[in-house]
Amino acid sequence: MLKLIVCLKQVPIVTELPWDEQAGTLRRDLASGMMNLACLHALEAALQIKEQYSADILAITMGPPAAEEVLREAIALGADRGIHLCDRIFAGSDTYATSWMLARTIKQECPDYDLILCGSYTSDSETAQVGPQLAEELDLPAAAYIEKLEIHGRTLRVRRLVDNFRETLEMEFPALVTVSLENYKPRYAGLSGLEAAFDTGNIDRLNAADVGINKSAIETDGSRTKVRKVFLRKANKENILLTGTAANVVGDFLSKYESKISWAIGKDIEEDRNDE
Ligand SMILES: Cc1cc2nc3c(=O)[nH]c(=O)nc-3n(C[C@H](O)[C@H](O)[C@H](O)COP(=O)(O)OP(=O)(O)OC[C@H]3O[C@@H](n4cnc5c(N)ncnc54)[C@H](O)[C@@H]3O)c2cc1C
Incomplete structure (x- = not known):
């Protein structure tokens, strides 16, 4: 039986998410949480493997009690x-610390895994770093943004979209993938699943000490980056009415805004005009 691990992150519902500008952090405590969308796709990929090949799926999250x-x-x-990896000393972890703690937990709690699946990125921090960093920590072959996977014995074949072409890669188990939003559309829970979800015996809550992490380890091996400043971008909007014939309006518009448009589309409009 294959052993799969899916890393899941609870993210705040974006519309409810305020920043603490002073502290430079998100006020996650003030917003309700939901499973990050890409994590749902990673879970769906794991569920399809389970249906096809028979597998045990362990879900891991690091986060506050609500996670x-x-x-x-x-x-x-x-x-x-x-x-559930949950401890106050994990608060404020950057991506390096997050993957380091996930790796420690995996090494201790389920070292004999075949495949780790992560979402490709999150909707709140969106760095897309945790999957690849976790692969580094565990010294695993990895592929990011995969849209399809197949298993042939101990070989994993994955397909991913890179710019405008598709790439097929193969790697041996144990391995790690991050799953894109392209395929693996999440399913709805059935009634039998809901019953299992309320069973209290199937979730282990581990604190820092349980996985051998103490405050001084967090200080030396924990977050290596700091948010120096967070601010809301202010857009200056201006409404301008152009009148006259279409040719005049276009002419006026280009003479006023040509340089801005060229900059935005990465192309010199003047050059194009000379080519005509
Ligand atoms: C410089 C910096 C400083 C930060 N400082 C703070 C801070 O002070 N306070 C704060 O609250 N946040 C902070 N963050 C955000 C925090 O680092 C991220 O929430 C966390 O590390 C996950 O990164 P991400 O959301 O970008 O994950 P991504 O790399 O975009 O996520 C990809 C996948 O990794 C997996 N994954 C990610 N996080 C988890 C998790 N917790 N558990 C299980 N699986 C997971 C999931 O499968 C997810 O789909 C900081 C981020 C950065 C870059």
Whole structure:
């Protein structure tokens, strides 16, 4: 039986998400959470592997107490069990610290995995770094933004969209992939899944000490980046009415805004005109 790990992150519902401009952090405590969309796609890929080849799915999340909800949702959808990495000292972790702690937990709790699936990126921080950094920590072959995967014995074949072409890659288990939003459309939970989701025995909550992490380890091996400043971008908008014949309006418009348009489209409009 294949052993799959899916890394899931709870993200705030974006429309409810305020910034703390002073602290330079998101006020996650003020917004309700949901499972990050790309994580749902990664979970769906794992569920399809389970249906096709038979597999055990372990869902892992690192986050505050409320993040347990994403594990319950994963179990409702078909994951077998969950690990919730939860400790106040994890707060404010950057992507390096997040992947380092996930890697430690995986090495300790489920070292005999075949495949780790992550979402390609999150809707709140959107760095797309955690998957590749986790692969580095665990010394695994990895492919990011995959849209399809097949398993042939111990070989994983994945397809991904790169710019305008598709690339097929192969790697041996154990491996890691990050799943794009292209395919693996998330499913709805069935009634039997909902029952399993409320079973209290299938989620382990681990704190820092449980995975051998203490405050001084966080200080030396934890976050290496700091948010120096966060501010809301202010857009200066101006409404301008151009009147006259179409030719005059276009002429006026280009003479006023040509340089801005050229900059935005990365092309010199004047040159194009000379070519005609
Ligand atoms: C410089 C910097 C400083 C930061 N400082 C703070 C801070 O002070 N306070 C704060 O709250 N946040 C902070 N963050 C945000 C925090 O680092 C991210 O929330 C976290 O590291 C995950 O990164 P991401 O959301 O970009 O994940 P991505 O790399 O975009 O996520 C890809 C995939 O990785 C997996 N994944 C990501 N996070 C988790 C997780 N927690 N558990 C399980 N799987 C996961 C999921 O499968 C996800 O789909 C900071 C980010 C940066 C870049």
